[in-house]
Amino acid sequence: MTDMSKQKALIITYYWPPAGGPGVQRWLKFVKYLPEFNIEPVVYCPENPNYPIRDESLIAEIPKDITILKQPIIEPYGLASLFSKGKSKKISSGVIPKVKKQSFVEKAMLFIRGNFFIPDARKNWISPSVAFLTQYINEHHIETIITTGPPHSLHLIGLQLKASLNLSWFADFRDPWTTIGYHKDLKLTASSKAKHLKLERDVLNTADHIIVTSHHTKNEFQTKTKQPITVITNGYDTHQIRVEAKDEKFTLSHIGSLLSERNPLVLWETLSELVEENKAFSEAFRLQLIGVVSDDVIESIHQKGLRHHVDVVGYVSHEEAIKYQMKSQLLLLIEIDSEVTKAIIAGKVFEYLTSETPILAIGPKDADVAKIITSTNTGTYFNYHEKSKLKAQLLSYFEAYQNKTLKVNAVGLQSYSRKALTEKLAGLIKSRKN
Numbered sequence: 001m002t003d004m005s006k007q008k009a010l011i012i013t014y015y016w017p018p019a020g021g022p023g024v025q026r027w028l029k030f031v032k033y034l035p036e037f038n039i040e041p042v043v044y045c046p047e048n049p050n051y052p053i054r055d056e057s058l059i060a061e062i063p064k065d066i067t068i069l070k071q072p073i074i075e076p077y078g079l080a081s082l083f084s085k086g087k088s089k090k091i092s093s094g095v096i097p098k099v100k101k102q103s104f105v106e107k108a109m110l111f112i113r114g115n116f117f118i119p120d121a122r123k124n125w126i127s128p129s130v131a132f133l134t135q136y137i138n139e140h141h142i143e144t145i146i147t148t149g150p151p152h153s154l155h156l157i158g159l160q161l162k163a164s165l166n167l168s169w170f171a172d173f174r175d176p177w178t179t180i181g182y183h184k185d186l187k188l189t190a191s192s193k194a195k196h197l198k199l200e201r202d203v204l205n206t207a208d209h210i211i212v213t214s215h216h217t218k219n220e221f222q223t224k225t226k227q228p229i230t231v232i233t234n235g236y237d238t239h240q241i242r243v244e245a246k247d248e249k250f251t252l253s254h255i256g257s258l259l260s261e262r263n264p265l266v267l268w269e270t271l272s273e274l275v276e277e278n279k280a281f282s283e284a285f286r287l288q289l290i291g292v293v294s295d296d297v298i299e300s301i302h303q304k305g306l307r308h309h310v311d312v313v314g315y316v317s318h319e320e321a322i323k324y325q326m327k328s329q330l331l332l333l334i335e336i337d338s339e340v341t342k343a344i345i346a347g348k349v350f351e352y353l354t355s356e357t358p359i360l361a362i363g364p365k366d367a368d369v370a371k372i373i374t375s376t377n378t379g380t381y382f383n384y385h386e387k388s389k390l391k392a393q394l395l396s397y398f399e400a401y402q403n404k405t406l407k408v409n410a411v412g413l414q415s416y417s418r419k420a421l422t423e424k425l426a427g428l429i430k431s432r433k434n
Contacts, residue, residue: 006040016045020055022347029418037426046073114186120151148172168432171207216343236350253288253328260296268304325355335363
C-alpha cells in the first residue's frame with residue numbers, strides 16, 4: 001500500500017534485475033533503503049531489455065512493495081545478433097577487441113554504434129519514455145526524478161521531462177560520459193564527438209543536481225557546469241553468505257570483466273618470474289578469473305608461461321562472486337593505465353573491502369580507488385611502473401599465506417555501507433523538494 005506521507009522519487013534506469021553485473025547493484029540497493037528515510041521509490045525500466053549479462057538471483061533482492069513501471073524498448077543489438085550474435089554480445093558488454101584484431105564486421109558494428117546511435121544504442125527509448133512518464137508524473141504527483149547512466153540516453157529522458165514539468169531532476173553518473181575510456185574505440189567522426197559534447201553539456205547544465213561516484217569525475221564536471229555536484233560512491237551491503245574456509249591454494253582472484261585494455265602485462269611478467277624462481281610459489285599459486293575475460297588478456301597470460309596456473313571461471317551469480325571473494329587468498333583489482341581511468345571506482349571494490357581478503361590493486365597513479373584501499377587498510381595499490389615493489393609485495397603476501405597469517409584489519413568501512421550512502425542520497429532529495 002502506498003504511504004501518502006512519503007515523498008516520491010521516480011528512478012529511471014536501464015539496468016534492473018535480472019540484469020547482472022555492477023550496473024544494477026547501485027540503484028537496487030538505493031531502492032531497498034530509501035523507504036527507511038521516508039522516500040518512496042518508483043522504478044522505471046525496460047520491459048524487454050537486451051542485457052549482455054543476466055543474474056536471475058538478483059530478482060529475489062527486489063523489495064516486494066515498490067512500484068516498478070516497464071515499457072518496451074527497441075535495441076539494435078537484437079538486429080546485429082542476426083549477423084553475428086557472439087560479436088554483438090561482446091561489444092554490448094564492453095569487450096572491444098584491439099584494433100589490429102577487429103574483423104570487418106566488428107569495425108562496422110563499432111562505427112555504426114558510435115555514429116548512428118548517439119548517445120548510445122538505447123536512444124530509441126527516449127521519446128516513448130517521455131510520453132509515458134509525463135502522464136504518469138502528472139497523475140501521481142511525482143516531484144523528483146533521478147536518471148542514472150550509462151546508458152547516458154536515460155539522461156536525455158530527464159532533460160526532456162525537466163523542460164516540460166515542474167520537478168527536481170538528479171542526474172546520476174556511474175561513469176563519466178565523453179571521457180570514458182571506450183569512447184575512443186567507437187570510431188567517432190568529428191560531428192559525432194561534437195554531438196556527444198553538446199548533449200553532455202545540456203544535461204550537466206540543466207539537471208538540478210549532479211551525482212557522481214568519484215572525486216575525479218566531480219573535478220571534471222566542475223569545469224563544465226556550475227550546478228551542484230555530490231559524490232556518492234558505490235558501496236557494500238550486508239549479507240548472510242558464509243564459507244567454510246579459505247582456499248588451500250594461494251589463489252589470486254579477479255572478479256569482474258577484464259577488457260582488452262585492462263591487461264596488466266607487468267603483473268603477468270611478475271607472476272611468471274615468481275613461478276620460475278620460487279618452487280613453493282609455483283606449486284601453490286592459482287590465478288582465478290571470474291567474469292567476462294577478453295581473448296587478448298587470456299593470450300597475454302598464456303604467453304607469459306602461466307597457462308597451467310590460470311582458471312577462467314566465467315560469469316557467476318552475485319552470490320557466487322561473493323563466495324569467491326571470501327574464499328580467495330588475495331583479490332586482484334585492475335584498472336587501465338590512463339588519465340581518464342583515475343575516476344573509475346568499480347562497484348566490486350566495496351564488496352572486496354568487506355570480504356576479509358587482502359586486495360592487490362594495479363592502476364594509474366593518484367587514482368581515487370587507491371585512496372580508498374589505503375585509508376581502509378584493506379590492501380596495497382601499485383601503478384604500472386612499480387614492478388619491483390609489486391614483486392616484493394606478492395612475496396610478502398605469499399609468506400604470510402605460508403605462515404597462515406594472511407589477513408585484513410580493515411578500518412573505516414561504515415561510511416561505504418549501502419544504508420549510509422542511501423541516507424546521504426535521501427538528504428539531497430529532501431533538500432530539493434519543490
